[in-house]
Amino acid sequence: MATLNSNYLKLKAGYLFPEIARRVKAFTEANPTASARMIRCGIGDVTEPLPLAVRAAMHAAIDEMGTREGFHGYGPEQGYEFLRTAIATNDYRNRGLDVADDEIFVSDGSKCDGGAILDILGDDNRIAVMDPVYPVYVDTNVMAGHTGEGREDGSYEGIIYLECSAENGFVPTVPEEKADIIYLCFPNNPTGSVASRTQLEEWVAYALKHGSILLYDAAYEAYISDPSVPRSIYEIPGARECAIEFRSFSKNGGFTGTRCAFTVVPKLVTARSADGERRPIHPLWHRRFTTKFNGVSYVTQRGAAALYSDQGKAEVASLVEHYIGNAKILREAASSCGLSVFGGENAPYIWVKGPEGVTSWQIFDRMLDEANIVVTPGSGFGRAGEGYFRISAFNSREKAIEAAARIKAMAW
Numbered sequence: 001m002a003t004l005n006s007n008y009l010k011l012k013a014g015y016l017f018p019e020i021a022r023r024v025k026a027f028t029e030a031n032p033t034a035s036a037r038m039i040r041c042g043i044g045d046v047t048e049p050l051p052l053a054v055r056a057a058m059h060a061a062i063d064e065m066g067t068r069e070g071f072h073g074y075g076p077e078q079g080y081e082f083l084r085t086a087i088a089t090n091d092y093r094n095r096g097l098d099v100a101d102d103e104i105f106v107s108d109g110s111k112c113d114g115g116a117i118l119d120i121l122g123d124d125n126r127i128a129v130m131d132p133v134y135p136v137y138v139d140t141n142v143m144a145g146h147t148g149e150g151r152e153d154g155s156y157e158g159i160i161y162l163e164c165s166a167e168n169g170f171v172p173t174v175p176e177e178k179a180d181i182i183y184l185c186f187p188n189n190p191t192g193s194v195a196s197r198t199q200l201e202e203w204v205a206y207a208l209k210h211g212s213i214l215l216y217d218a219a220y221e222a223y224i225s226d227p228s229v230p231r232s233i234y235e236i237p238g239a240r241e242c243a244i245e246f247r248s249f250s251k252n253g254g255f256t257g258t259r260c261a262f263t264v265v266p267k268l269v270t271a272r273s274a275d276g277e278r279r280p281i282h283p284l285w286h287r288r289f290t291t292k293f294n295g296v297s298y299v300t301q302r303g304a305a306a307l308y309s310d311q312g313k314a315e316v317a318s319l320v321e322h323y324i325g326n327a328k329i330l331r332e333a334a335s336s337c338g339l340s341v342f343g344g345e346n347a348p349y350i351w352v353k354g355p356e357g358v359t360s361w362q363i364f365d366r367m368l369d370e371a372n373i374v375v376t377p378g379s380g381f382g383r384a385g386e387g388y389f390r391i392s393a394f395n396s397r398e399k400a401i402e403a404a405a406r407i408k409a410m411a412w
Contacts, residue, residue, distance in 0.1 A: 007145045012154050016135050016380035017043050020364075027368050034372050039403045041330070041391045042374040044189065044349065046254045048322060048396075050303070051315035054253060057306035061299040072298040077290045079106025079262070083301045086308040087262055091247070097234045103266055103282065105289055106296050106304075108259040110219050110246040114183075115140035116292070117215065117244065117263075120284040121181060121271065128160035128179035130172050132190055132378060132385030134217070137183040153383045163384050164191060170342060170351070171195050174206040182207065184233075185217035187224060190381045190390040191351040192343015194229045200236045207242035213269060213281075214243040219261075222252035222320050224346045240266040244281070251348065251394075252316050253307045260296050260304045323348045326400035327393035333404035334391065337412045350391040351378070355412060363389045371406040 020042050028035040064070030078084070084104040092099035107113050114136055127146055129137050138156065141147055148157025155161060160179050162172035170193035171186075184203060186195045195203075207214050216233040224231050233243045248261035255261075265285045270278040296304075306312045324345075331344035340353040354363040360377035367373045367389070378388030393400065 005143070005145075007143050010142050010147070010150055010156070011139060012150045016376070019380070020374065020376065023364070024368065024374055037372050038374065039372065039395070039399050039406070040374045041393075041395060041403055042376045044251070044392045044394055046251060046256050046319075046323075046394050048254060048319055050254050050258065051307070051312060051319070053306040053309050053312035053315055054258075054303040058299050058303040061302035065299065075295045075298055075301075077293050077295045078102070078286065079104065079296065080298065080301050083305045084262075086305050090308045092232065092234065092264075095232070095235075097232060098240065099234065099264055099266070103264055105263045105265060105285065106301060107261050107263060107289075107293065108296055109250070110217065110248040110261045110263070111136050113246055113261065113263045114215065114217065115143075116288065117285070118144045118146070119288050119292075120281065121213075125180035126160060126178065127158070128162055128175065128182045129382075130183065130185065130188070131155075131161040131163050131383065132381035132388070133183070134185060134189050135381065137215075138382075154379070155383055161382070161384070164188075164193070165384065166340065166342065166353070169193055171199050174202050178210045178212070180210075180212050181215060182212055183215045183217070185219075187220040187347035188343075188349075189217075189220065189347075190349055190376065190378065190385065192345070192347035192349040193351075194224060194226070194346045197228065197230055197236070200230055200233065200239075204233070204236045204238045204242060208238050211272065211278075212242065213271060214239070216243050216245045218245055219248040220251055220347050221247065222316065223324060223348055225324070226346055229346060234264070234266075241268045241270075244269060249304050249307060252320060253304065253312075254319060255304070258300055258303065260300050322397065323393045326395055326397060329400050329404045330391050330393055330407070333407045336408055337410070339412065344393065348393040350393065352389055352391060354378075354387055354389060356387075358387070360386055360389055366410070370410055371403075373403055373406055 084101045087104050088099050088101045127141050150156050164170040164172050170191040221231045233239045245264040249255040265282050267282045269281045273279050327344035331350045334352045335341045342351040344350040360379035364377040367375050376390040378385030
């Protein structure tokens with residue numbers, strides 16, 4: 001008889017965002033009139049149209065594909081050279097960072113890469129995650145068998161949880177114990193926090209000391225406005241020996257429905273094999289990529305490359321300005337209610353502490369029922385998120401203003 005991967009049976013409840021969708025669906029079915037006035041500030045999905053530069057490039061690519069001479073079938077799994085070069089040049093080398101074209105791997109999402117990287121990492125690694133944390137980091141490790149059983153509070157045995165709180169600015173300090181794989185996300189999802197250069201230097205030093213690997217999620221780097229805040233882990237000396245960086249075009253170029261991202265795997269990053277020898281990660285990721293992935297479409301990659309044109313850069317800046325403008329409006333609304341508010345300045349998320357004694361899901365239900373606003377309960381990101389909720393700034397300006405007015409009108 002066929003057997004299951006029993007690790008999936010260890011997963012607690014449903015994945016956070018499908019659970020939110022289920023609750024919203026139940027609410028709107030029970031309250032049909034509320035559906036039309038619903039404002040979704042939960043899942044971090046963009047709302048504004050694709051930049052004109054992207055659309056023009058994709059139209060041109062479609063026309064190319066309509067000719068025998070310009071037709072493209074299977075492309076290089078790692079990404080076309082025109083896009084890998086544009087990424088390495090604009091995001092790294094023009095900023096003084098040493099990243100080669102062939103260290104860039106183009107994919108259909110950093111979420112996918114964050115889970116897929118576990119294919120080439122050993123089952124005996126000790127995993128550390130920030131808490132609260134993007135649920136994918138934890139759930140993919142559960143699926144891969146890298147954890148013990150789930151606990152009543154939603155955490156898992158075998159994972160090191162690095163607590164993030166208002167007291168430490170939602171940036172974890174390096175632990176006393178050794179972790180082999182550490183997930184860091186800055187600007188952070190869900191808290192909107194950013195790590196200083198000094199804090200990242202401490203993490204790189206920790207990784208180099210212990211032979212650890214930092215999995216650095218920089219999907220929201222475009223939202224950093226503070227010039228003192230690093231936009232890439234590779235701004236920190238030594239990071240090319242211990243860090244893999246994940247980035248996405250979803251939140252800067254509006255590609256959530258178009259699907260294009262990339263991962264940087266420096267050739268200097270190594271891990272220990274069973275015989276004790278340190279071996280480079282790069283060729284193993286290359287092999288995994290070319291075996292299990294057929295690449296992002298030519299048309300999509302042409303669209304992504306257009307984001308690096310002068311017009312594309314200007315349109316990305318405009319999108320970021322729009323969403324950060326929404327964040328400012330929503331942040332001020334929550335703050336005016338006497339709530340403790342974090343994030344929303346170098347990130348598109350506002351992290352809010354709810355009234356004392358009220359759980360995250362109770363806040364979610366109140367916001368849904370009283371204001372017809374969908375937010376994300378903080379406890380869905382881990383036990384340290386209990387009592388908080390996340391507001392996404394991804395919306396039209398009109399809806400952001402309306403959501404702010406409804407938040408202010410609630411009886412907090």
